[in-house]
Amino acid sequence: MAVTFAHLPVLAESVLQAFSGLSGLPAGEEAGEGLLLDCTLGGGGHSALLLEAHPRLRLIGLDRDPAARDAAAERLAPFADRATIVAANFAGFTPPAPLVGVLADLGVSSPQLDEPARGFSFRTAGPLDMRMDPESGETAAELIDRLEETELADLIHGFGEERLSRRIARRLVAERPWTGSGRSTADLAYAVAGCFPPKARRGRIHPATRTFQALRIAVNDELGALDRLLREAPDWLVPGGLLAVISFHSLEDRRVKTAFLGDPRLERLTRKPLVAGEEEQQANPRSRSAKLRVAHRRV
Incomplete structure (x- = not known):
């Protein structure tokens, strides 16, 4: 589409x-x-x-x-x-x-956010891509699989200002591989949300927002x-x-x-x-x- x-x-x-x-x-x-x-x-x-x-x-x-x-x-x-x-x-x-x-x-x-196939948004399921140029570069799934847990945590904290970055990184690393797994942006958002206490999952801002921002910024070197x-x-x-x-x-x-x-x-x-x-x-x-x-x- x-x-x-x-x-x-x-x-x-x-x-x-x-x-x-x-x-x-x-x-x-x-x-x-x-x-x-x-x-x-x-x-x-x-x-x-x-x-x-x-x-x-x-x-x-x-x-x-x-x-x-x-x-x-x-x-x-x-x-x-x-x-x-x-x-x-x-x-x-x-x-x-x-x-x-x-x-x-x-x-x-x-x-780009509204098109699920681009993988920028967690609101609709799409591939874990997030590339501005869909024809070149590393996807979000490949980035998650490549980084060490500490590096991934630092990325989520630095680019997403996410206070639970270490807990999230630990969860994402434990669920590797993401590349070729068939899992979607919705699955990634679910994994991230699971790192938050139940009350925080029902806030105005989705708990995966900062992590998705961080991954997108990193994938595109924004x-x-x-x-x-x-x-x-x-x-x-x-x-x-x-x-x-x-x-x-x-x-x-x-x-x-x-x-x-x-x-x-x-x-x-x-x-x-x-x-x-x-x-x-x-x-x-x-x-x-x-x-x-x-x-x-x-x-």
């Missing part, structure tokens, strides 16, 4: 406002009015809004997910050659020209990719060029905040992150945890 990527881009109005000054930025001769990089293209929602708002803007959109690229190609077709889609992870990409802006909408998209982006992106920008990052959990947001405060090349434009209003949160529940921080390259 194909992923439709029929989802709403989070913080759309805030992103448009953040990039409202693009037309006044200097740009190289090859860039025309300006070249913008969408590091996490998804279904092309943010890119389409920005291209429509800035008629002379050109854009490069990156995504590892072939389903996302197909959806974005359809969404961005009206903009013809102003939009270029590249199969790439932003951590390993170097833009061909100076940029007036860089946008990154981090984490996993709603369509924090490593973000660190490289924050380190390299300022050098891609023209003076005054914008760097905007939407994060969805504290591990990401702390990194962005620290980079924007400590990087002498950047000046932050948002002292506090921009968040979704009540209306957007009701229309798009994923937006409830979204935080947008914006900085620009010092002139």
Whole structure:
């Protein structure tokens, strides 16, 4: 079953406002009015809004997910050659020209979560995969089988901030192998939930949430990719060029905040992150945890 990527881009109005000054930025001769990089293209929602708002803007959109690229190609077709889609992870990409802006909408998209075959969610049974690029790399099941118990516990604690990480790791190691076992994300969630006392299993947040987050981050090296982006992106920008990052959990947001405060090349434009209003949160529940921080390259 194909992923439709029929989802709403989070913080759309805030992103448009953040990039409202693009037309006044200097740009190289090859860039025309300006070249913008969408590091996490998804279904092309943010890119389409920005291209429509800035008629002379050109854009490069990156995504590892072939389903996302197909959806974005359809969404961005009206903009013809102003939009270029590249199969790439932003951590390993170097833009061909100076940029007036860089946008990154981090984490996993709603369509990926909603598609059981991708293995991101415990709400419906699916394979223990969790790869952004389903054609390469190590799956979540292979990762669980490969790591020593202590390493797995440290991963679940570090990337999931899960206080029961050692108990969970012990359980997952005891139930090896996961690869080729035929067990699903639902089975993994059941094993994790069994590590919690009965009362904690009935809370608002599913007990497997933090473990699934940790495994997904590790499988896709999400924090490593973000660190490289924050380190390299300022050098891609023209003076005054914008760097905007939407994060969805504290591990990401702390990194962005620290980079924007400590990087002498950047000046932050948002002292506090921009968040979704009540209306957007009701229309798009994923937006409830979204935080947008914006900085620009010092002139």
